[in-house]
Amino acid sequence: MNFTTLPGLLVLVIVVNSLAVRAIAAPAEGYDxxxxxxxxxxxxxxxVVKDVDRNREIPLRVxxxxxxxxxxxxxxxxxLGGSRENNPYLGEHWSGRGYVVVVMQHIGSDISVWKDVPMAQRLTSLKQAANLQNTLLRLRDVPAVIDQLERWNKSSDSPLAGRLDLRRIGMSGHSFGAITTQGVSGQRTARGDATFTDKRIKAAIAMSPDSPKNGDLSKLFGGVQIPWLLMTGTNDVAMVGTADVASRTAVFPALPPGGKYEIVxxxxxxxxFGDRDLPGSNNKRNPNHHRVILALSTxxxxxxLREDAQAKAWLDGSGPSTVLEKQDRWQKK
Structure with a gap:
């Protein structure tokens, strides 16, 4: 998804800590x-997070x-058009690996946009929701959620009390969620600032990322200071917006070196990257795609986030080749 009204949004980048383990050619022994x-x-x-300042609610599935x-x-x-019920394959696997996974629902660009709308009007309704206002709402939802997680973590009557290591926060999203992810994890605006960057986020994954049609991408993405993993596909074109494969793959070259990854x-x-086929799909999902997504993201x-040396060695070495298919494109810098 691409928004010409947002010429300044950037994509997430991954920065390798100076003490990080160096790349190893061989796969990490025993790491899976x-x-x-x-x-x-x-x-x-x-x-549900209640953002009193904006009179806004943000439903969550944890x-x-x-x-x-x-x-x-x-x-x-x-x-666009999703909900907190989306992508359970990610939530289940990542939580199974020891992470607290928080799926946010963004009112205004969520399922409510199309659910009760006549079939013939749904696409128009979705297009209307893909706007600057909803982008800004999303970008402000993220810090509001993190603020509430901090409060819940300290509250003795919360089911999340003491369950969260908020020194280690990862941000991720798909499509409109990738744009959201990019904006809160280092992407600069056309004016050169990082207004929406939340420094509490330590790493990010953008699924179906996007780059502005205009502007110097190196300036937009060159200041990303955290690790980024970009995920897209050779046929990654959405029903809404003008984003195409070229605009998605233009992000990686614009990122500075160090902890940056891309899978096509x-x-x-x-x-x-979802669980269900979207309208217009050819319904021929490659079952290995989810396997690749889960392996690389984990x-x-x-x-x-865990600073696991074996995981770093797997990621930077030959580990990805054990799950990728021959024509998949994997690169890092």
């Missing part, structure tokens, strides 16, 4: 980012890991 307990049953909580000790937190922002899934469509979180 796809491994989770077979009997795992994720525990979920549906909560996936909790089994261990009760403080765990790193991963936020997820859905695409061969044949991957826009819905490759290794990325482990490497940059």
């Amino acid at each position: 980012p796809l491994q989770v307990a077979k009997t795992l049953k994720p525990h979920t909580l549906d909560l 996936y909790l890991p089994t261990a009760a000790s403080p765990a790193p937190v991963v936020l997820f922002s859905h695409g 899934l061969d044949g991957g469509e826009h819905d490759a 290794a990325f979180w482990d490497a940059y």
Whole structure:
């Protein structure tokens, strides 16, 4: 999704700490980012953040890991027309790996945009919701959610009390959620500032990222100071907006070196990152795409939120080749 009204939004970048483990050619011995307990049953909580200052509610679905000790937190922002119920395959796997996963729902660009609208009018309704106002609402939802997580973590009567390691926060999202992710994790505006960057976010994953049609991308993305993993596909074109594969893959070259990654899934469509086929899809989802998404994203979180040396070695070495298909394109810098 691309918004010509937002010429300044940037994409997330990954910065490698000076003490980070250097790249290793061989895969990390014994490290498997796809491994989770077979009997795992994720525990979920549906909560609501009330942002009094904006008179706005932000519904959440929280996936909790089994261990009760403080765990790193991963936020997820859905695409246009989505909800907190989206992408459970991510929430279940990441929580199974020991992360508290918080899926946000952005009122105004969520399921309410189309759910009760006649079929013939739904596409128009979605297009109307893809606007600057909703972008700004989303960008402000993220810090509001983090603020509330901090309060809940300290509150003895909260189910999240003491469960969150808020020194280790990851941000992620798909499509409109990728734009949201980019804006809060380092992307600069056309004026050169980072108005919406939240420094509490330590790493980010943008699924179906986007770059402005105009402007110097190196200036927009060159100041990203945290690790970024970009995910797209060779057929990643949405029904709404003007974003195409070229605008999605233009982000990675504009990022500064150090902790930056990109995967381009061969044949991957826009819905490759979701759980259900979108209208207009050819309904031929490659089952290996989710496997790649889960493996790379988990290794990325482990490497940059947990500072796991084995995960970093897997990610920077030959680990990705164990899950990628021949025509998938993987690069790092």
